[in-house]
Amino acid sequence: MKKVLIAIDYHPVSEQVAHAGYELANKLDAEICLIHVLADVAYYGTQFPTFMGYDGYTNLGPDLDMALEMRNVAKEFLQKAAEHLNDPKVTTHLAEGETADVLLEYAGEWGADMIVMGTHSHSKLEKLLMGTVAQKVLEKTTIPVYMVPVKK
Secondary structure, eight states: OOEEEEEOOSSTTHHHHHHHHHHHHHHTTOEEEEEEEEOOHHHHTBOOOOBTTBOSOOSSSBOHHHHHHHHHHHHHHHHHHHHHHTOTTOEEEEEESOHHHHHHHHHHHHTOSEEEEEEOOOOHHHHHHHOOHHHHHHHHOSSOEEEEEOOO
């Protein structure tokens, strides 16, 4: 195991995940990359024409300033997370898209030997309707996944 990819998000339990993954990677003398996946940022800034009597969205197309701001916030988050680990060898990667798919895609590109991620508590309804990122990764992965149990 020479490369460990640690998936983090904005949830406070990401600190636990980052530390657990960092400790494991150090024991393996492996390279470490923190990854954060943004949902399609263009969605957050999309402005729609009036529909169903609602004119809150007045222009067509995405608000590029909003999308850029979302990326900048995510980049700052990753930078601070890497600094928190206090190891200049830790790298970061920001990706966009469907979290499980993008995470697995980058793991392949980077040559990760292991993915570290946390398990979040979700409502039963949310799990039933959407599943979880962890579940989707486990179903599709071809490399080991180290799950860090994080509970409230």
